[in-house]
Amino acid sequence: MTDCNTVAFVSGANRGLGAQFVARLLARGAGKVYAASRTGNVNIDDPRVIPVTLDIADDESATHAARVAGDTTLLINNAGVNRKSAFFSPSAIEDARAEMDVNYFGTLRMARAFAPALIRQRGAMVNMLSILARVSLPAMGSLCASKAAELRLSESLRAELAPQGVRVFAALPGAIDTDMSRDFEGPKLDPFAVADAVPDALAESAHEIYIGAMAQELARGLSLERVATQAQLLSTS
Numbered sequence: 001m002t003d004c005n006t007v008a009f010v011s012g013a014n015r016g017l018g019a020q021f022v023a024r025l026l027a028r029g030a031g032k033v034y035a036a037s038r039t040g041n042v043n044i045d046d047p048r049v050i051p052v053t054l055d056i057a058d059d060e061s062a063t064h065a066a067r068v069a070g071d072t073t074l075l076i077n078n079a080g081v082n083r084k085s086a087f088f089s090p091s092a093i094e095d096a097r098a099e100m101d102v103n104y105f106g107t108l109r110m111a112r113a114f115a116p117a118l119i120r121q122r123g124a125m126v127n128m129l130s131i132l133a134r135v136s137l138p139a140m141g142s143l144c145a146s147k148a149a150e151l152r153l154s155e156s157l158r159a160e161l162a163p164q165g166v167r168v169f170a171a172l173p174g175a176i177d178t179d180m181s182r183d184f185e186g187p188k189l190d191p192f193a194v195a196d197a198v199p200d201a202l203a204e205s206a207h208e209i210y211i212g213a214m215a216q217e218l219a220r221g222l223s224l225e226r227v228a229t230q231a232q233l234l235s236t237s
């Protein structure tokens with residue numbers, strides 16, 4: 001659901017899925033889109049776009065962004081990292097810290113900074129997770145752990161903010177065709193389609209948005225037979 005009253009804020013808007021979110025929200029008629037990136041530069045020429053400099057790993061940066069964008073009605077916590085690190089790789093601890101700091105603490109920072117604006121506007125927050133929040137892929141075990149933490153975070157934020165009229169969604173897509181999945185050889189979702197699926201889902205009642213056949217099949221399997229579904233994924237990965 002997007003119209004001229006929608007004031008969206010998208011993190012990681014300079015490339016990949018974030019750039020598609022900005023483009024699709026504009027195409028769907030959003031009144032204003034804050035496009036946030038670490039450099040403050042985004043490559044979209046539209047008077048409705050307001051570039052914002054934001055590092056979600058930095059408290060002050062998140063607080064400043066929320067001050068600049070105090071009229072936000074839809075916060076899309078899209079920025080994320082995947083160090084593609086297994087737990088026994090030489091850099092496992094450093095990778096896990098970086099992933100937790102951006103994927104988990106970054107989303108927590110943004111939620112805390114933007115909560116007053118979202119409460120004022122009775123708005124919505126979408127956290128971009130991954131189906132890997134629900135299953136483990138050992139080749140990127142610490143990414144899975146950080147996204148699982150972000151899923152628990154999203155559930156608690158939903159419960160805390162619901163009485164104040166703010167809806168919190170968790171988006172769980174399969175692999176998407178961006179830089180992050182450059183080396184993945186399996187089927188990948190078109191970022192354009194993912195960026196459309198999220199605003200479509202805001203009109204629905206489900207708070208977990210499974211995007212793409214792979215994520216939807218895994219979610220179905222997990223709801224029926226969690227252990228067997230996880231074992232099957234491990235045997236094919």
Ligand SMILES: NC(=O)c1ccc[n+]([C@@H]2O[C@H](COP(=O)([O-])OP(=O)(O)OC[C@H]3O[C@@H](n4cnc5c(N)ncnc54)[C@H](OP(=O)(O)O)[C@@H]3O)[C@@H](O)[C@H]2O)c1
Nearest residue numbers: 012016017055056057078079080130175176178179180181
């Ligand atoms: N690609 C996939 O297969 C896939 C699958 C499921 C879920 N996701 C999730 O979808 C989201 C978008 O991923 P993507 O595929 O578009 O990845 P991407 O192409 O690697 O882009 C990641 C974006 O996040 C930004 N970012 C990273 N750390 C940041 C920080 N500390 N502060 C602010 N921005 C930061 C990056 O900015 P810089 O340009 O400055 O690095 C970039 O704009 C992520 O949350 C990812 O986990 C992706």
